[in-house]
Amino acid sequence: MRNPVDVLIRRVDPEVPIPAYGHPGDAGADLVTTEAAELAPGERAVLPTGVSVALPDGYAAFVHPRSGLAARCGVALVNAPGTVDAGYRGEIKVIVVNLDPRESVRFERFDRIAQLVVQQVEKVRFHEVAELPGSARAEGGFGSTGGHAAVGGTQGGNRYASVVSDREGQ
Numbered sequence: 001m002r003n004p005v006d007v008l009i010r011r012v013d014p015e016v017p018i019p020a021y022g023h024p025g026d027a028g029a030d031l032v033t034t035e036a037a038e039l040a041p042g043e044r045a046v047l048p049t050g051v052s053v054a055l056p057d058g059y060a061a062f063v064h065p066r067s068g069l070a071a072r073c074g075v076a077l078v079n080a081p082g083t084v085d086a087g088y089r090g091e092i093k094v095i096v097v098n099l100d101p102r103e104s105v106r107f108e109r110f111d112r113i114a115q116l117v118v119q120q121v122e123k124v125r126f127h128e129v130a131e132l133p134g135s136a137r138a139e140g141g142f143g144s145t146g147g148h149a150a151v152g153g154t155q156g157g158n159r160y161a162s163v164v165s166d167r168e169g170q
C-alpha cells in the first residue's frame with residue numbers, strides 16, 4: 001500500500017471524531033453531522049461536519065454519499081459528489097436530501113452521513129481551436145450506445161421505466 005497523504009485537519013466542533021476509514025482499503029473516510037436534523041420526504045438540509053481541512057496543492061476532496069443510507073433511507077447528496085477545493089478552509093458541509101416519497105429521516109448528532117474521498121486532480125490549460133481532432137465516439141452520447149431506460153409505461157396504475165434498447169435488433 002502507498003504511504004498516506006498527510007492532510008491538516010481542524011475541529012470546528014471540539015467533540016467531533018476525526019474522519020476515519022472503516023477498513024484499510026476504503027476510499028472514503030466517514031463524515032458525521034454535528035447537528036441533529038429531521039428531513040420530511042423531499043426535504044433537503046445543509047449539515048455541518050465539524051471539520052475543516054487544508055488539502056495539499058494539487059489535491060481535492062469529494063463528498064460522496066453513503067450507499068447504506070441511500071439504499072435503506074433514500075438519502076442522497078444534492079450535489080454529489082461535492083467538491084472541496086484545496087484552498088477551502090471553511091467547515092465541510094454536506095447537502096443531504098430525503099428522496100423517500102413517504103418516510104421522514106432523522107439524523108442524530110455524530111451520525112455518519114457522507115464520506116470524503118481525497119484525490120489528486122490535474123490543472124489544465126485550455127487551448128481554443130476551430131476544429132477538434134476526430135474520435136471513434138465523435139458526438140455520440142446520452143444513450144447513443146443503447147441500454148437506456150424508456151419512460152412512460154403504466155401497469156396496475158403505476159408508471160414505470162424499463163430498459164429497452166439492449167434487446168433492440170436481437
Ligand SMILES: O=c1ccn([C@H]2C[C@H](O)[C@@H](COP(=O)(O)OP(=O)(O)OP(=O)(O)O)O2)c(=O)[nH]1
Nearest residue numbers: 063079081082083084085088091092093094095
Ligand atoms: O459538498 C460540498 C461542496 C462544497 N463545499 C465547500 C468546499 C468548496 O471548496 C466550496 C465551494 O464549493 P463549490 O465550488 O462546489 O460551490 P460554488 O457554488 O461554486 O461556490 P463558490 O462560488 O464558493 O466556488 O464549498 C462543501 O463544504 N461541501
Ligand SMILES: [Mg+2]
Nearest residue numbers: 083084085088
Ligand atoms: Mg465553485
